[in-house]
Amino acid sequence: xxxxxxxxxxxxxxxxxxxxxxxxxxxxxxxxxxxxxxxxxxxxxxxxxxxxxxxxxxxxxxxxxxxxxxxxxxxxxxxxxxxxxxxxxxxxxxxxxxxxxxxxxxxxxxxxxxxxxxxxxxxxxxxxxxxxxxxxxxxxxxxxxxxxxxxxxxxxxxxxxxxxxxxxxxxxxxxxxxxxxxxxxxxxxxxxxxxxxxxxxxxxxxxxxxxxxxxxxxxxxxxxxxxxxxxxxxxxxxxxxxxxxxxxxxxxxxxxxxxxxxxxxxxxxxxxxxxxxxxxxxxxxxxxxxxxxxxxxxxxxxxxxxxxxxx
Amino acid sequence: xxxxxxxxxxxxxxxxxxxxxxxxxxxxxxxxxxxxxxxxxxxxxxxxxxxxxxxxxxxxxxxxxxxxxxxxxxxxxxxxxxxxxxxxxxxxxxxxxxxxxxxxxxxxxxxxxxxxxxxxxxxxxxxxxxxxxxxxxxxxxxxxxxxxxxxxxxxxxxxxxxxxxxxxxxxxxxxxxxxxxxxxxxxxxxxxxxxxxxxxxxxxxxxxxxxxxxxxxxxxxxxxxxxxxxxxxxxxxxxxxxxxxxxxxxxxxxxxxxxxxxxxxxxxxxxxxxxxxxxxxxxxxxxxxxxxxxxxxxxxxxxxxxxxxxx
Numbered sequence: 147x148x149x150x151x152x153x154x155x156x157x158x159x160x161x162x163x164x165x166x167x168x169x170x171x172x173x174x175x176x177x178x179x180x181x182x183x184x185x186x187x188x189x190x191x192x193x194x195x196x197x198x199x200x201x202x203x204x205x206x207x208x209x210x211x212x213x214x215x216x217x218x219x220x221x222x223x224x225x226x227x228x229x230x231x232x233x234x235x236x237x238x239x240x241x242x243x244x245x246x247x248x249x250x251x252x253x254x255x256x257x258x259x260x261x262x263x264x265x266x267x268x269x270x271x272x273x274x275x276x277x278x279x280x281x282x283x284x285x286x287x288x289x290x291x292x293x294x295x296x297x298x299x300x301x302x303x304x305x306x307x308x309x310x311x312x313x314x315x316x317x318x319x320x321x322x323x324x325x326x327x328x329x330x331x332x333x334x335x336x337x338x339x340x341x342x343x344x345x346x347x348x349x350x351x352x353x354x355x356x357x358x359x360x361x362x363x364x365x366x367x368x369x370x371x372x373x374x375x376x377x378x379x380x381x382x383x384x385x386x387x388x389x390x391x392x393x394x395x396x397x398x399x400x401x402x403x404x405x406x407x408x409x410x411x412x413x414x415x416x417x418x419x420x421x422x423x424x425x426x427x428x429x430x431x432x433x434x435x436x437x438x439x440x441x442x443x444x445x446x447x448x449x450x451x452x453x454x455x456x457x
Numbered sequence: 458x459x460x461x462x463x464x465x466x467x468x469x470x471x472x473x474x475x476x477x478x479x480x481x482x483x484x485x486x487x488x489x490x491x492x493x494x495x496x497x498x499x500x501x502x503x504x505x506x507x508x509x510x511x512x513x514x515x516x517x518x519x520x521x522x523x524x525x526x527x528x529x530x531x532x533x534x535x536x537x538x539x540x541x542x543x544x545x546x547x548x549x550x551x552x553x554x555x556x557x558x559x560x561x562x563x564x565x566x567x568x569x570x571x572x573x574x575x576x577x578x579x580x581x582x583x584x585x586x587x588x589x590x591x592x593x594x595x596x597x598x599x600x601x602x603x604x605x606x607x608x609x610x611x612x613x614x615x616x617x618x619x620x621x622x623x624x625x626x627x628x629x630x631x632x633x634x635x636x637x638x639x640x641x642x643x644x645x646x647x648x649x650x651x652x653x654x655x656x657x658x659x660x661x662x663x664x665x666x667x668x669x670x671x672x673x674x675x676x677x678x679x680x681x682x683x684x685x686x687x688x689x690x691x692x693x694x695x696x697x698x699x700x701x702x703x704x705x706x707x708x709x710x711x712x713x714x715x716x717x718x719x720x721x722x723x724x725x726x727x728x729x730x731x732x733x734x735x736x737x738x739x740x741x742x743x744x745x746x747x748x749x750x751x752x753x754x755x756x757x758x759x760x761x762x763x764x765x766x767x768x
Contacts, residue, residue, distance in 0.1 A: 162484065165481070165482070165483065166482070167481070168479030168480060168481055168498070169479060170476070170478070170479055170498075170501055171476070171477070172476065173473065187479070187481075189723050190481055190722055190723065190724070194723045408761065411501055412500050412501065412505045412725060412726075412757035412758075413501070414723065414725050414761075415723075446723035447723075450719065450725075450761060
C-alpha cells in the first residue's frame, strides 16, 4: 500500500512544480451546518485540478522515453499530463472520449499535446490509448491506478494536515480513486476520509458492495471527471484496509452545491469539484456534532457562458 | 493617522465575524512575470468583498441607535453594512446609485436591508443618504472616510503580513481609499503599498497632483466599486505621510486581468477586483527584479451570465 513516506518523497520530488493550495476556514453556521468547515481550494492548482501532482510524480520517478508520455482521460488528467510534459520538455499524446467538455479539450491543446478524441467514455479512450502505446512505447501515465500517481495526489492530504491539523472528517469525490486513495493513504486512519460519489458513477460504492472493483454505470453531470468505469485496484486496497465508506449524491445536489459555492463564496467549480460538498448539504453524510470537517474542492474546469465576466 | 494598534484592536474586536482570507503564492514566470506573486484572496470574504471588515468595526465601536445604520454605496459597501446589520440584529438602510449592478442590489436585499436606489453615481446616493440620516438619526457607516472603517480594512494588511511576511511591494485598487489606506497604515512604510486606479476614476492620482482630494471623473467598467468622486481625507493623509504613488490602468487591461485570473487560476473577480493585477500585466507598474509582490483581489460581485455553471 502507498505509505506516508511515499507521499513525503513525492512532495520533495515535485518541489515547486505544483502549488501548495490554500485552505479557507468557514463557519458552517452561516450555511445551515452545525460544524466548522475547512475547504481545500485545490481547484487553484495548475491546470485547474489536483491532477498535476500525480502526473509530475509519475514522470519524475523514472526517465521518460523519447516517445514521450501517453494518457487517457476524461479531460482533467489529460490537461495535467500535457502541462507536466510541456514543463519537462517531453512529448505527450492524450486520448479523451467524445463527451469531454470543450473547456478541457482546449486546455489540453493549449499545452501543445497531441489530442485523440475517441469513444463514448473514459474506458473507451483508455483502450484506444493502450493500443497506441503498444506501437509507440510511450510512458503510460495512468489517470489513477499507478502507485506514483496515487502518491502524488496524496500530497493534497499532506498539505491539508499541515494547514488544518484538527480535522476529524474529510470528504473527497471519487472517480477512479487516485485522489481519495492518496489522501486516505496519507492519513492512514488518523482522520476519517469519506468518499462521495455521484449516483450516476458509483465506482467505489459498487466495489465495496461487490467485494472488489466492478464495472459501474457512467452517467450524470460529473461523468467527464468521475466517470472511470471502475475504481482502481490501488484505491480499493486502501479503502478496504482502512474500512472506508462511500456516500452517494444525485445531480441536483451537485448543482445545488455548485450554486452555493458561487453565491456564498464566489467560488466556481465544475460538477466534480462540488460533489464532496454536496454530501453535507444533501445530508448524504451527517457529521457528528463536534466534527471539524474538511472538504476538498478538486477541480474547476468549466466553461463560463460569458467569458467576459461582466459586472 | 490610523495606527497599527488601531488595526490590531479592530482585529480583536471583530474576532471570527470576518474570515481570515487565504493567500495563494504563485510563480510569476508561468505568466510572463519575472517575480513571485502572492495573491490575497479577499474576494472570499463574507459578501464577496473586503467591506465587512470596516463595517463591523464601525458598528461594534459604538452603540447603534434604535434607528439602525445608514450607508451610501456603489454596492459592495452596502452589502457589507446590510450583512453586518443582520448579523448584529440592527436595522439598515442602504442608498445606491442607479448604475449599481443587479448582482449587488440582490445581495443587499438578501440580507434584509431597506434599499433606496437614487442618483447617477455614488456621490448622489451619498447626498440622499445624508438628507435621510438627518431625519432618522441612524448611525452613518461611511464607505471609506471614517477612522473605524479604515482601521477595519487595515486588517487585510495585518493578515497579509502574517501569511507572507517577505513582500516588498503590495498593489491595491483605490476608490475612496479605505482599503489601501488601512493596508498602508498597517505597514507604515515597512513595505511599499502602491495604489492602482482605473483611468476612468483616478481619485488618488488626481489628489496627489492637485495637492489634496479633488473631484475626479467617475467612469469605466469598475466605476460601481471604485467610483467615489474623490479620495477620502483619511486616506489622502496616509498617502502623503507615506509618500505613496498611484498608477493608472485602462479598462482593456482590467478585462485582460479578469480573463487571466479565470484562464490561469479559475478565479472570478469583478473589474475592481482585477485592477491591482492589471497594473502588473499592463506594465503600469514594473517591480524591481528581486521584488516579492503582493496583489489584493478585493471583490467578486459579478453576475455570471450562466448561473448554472455548466461543465
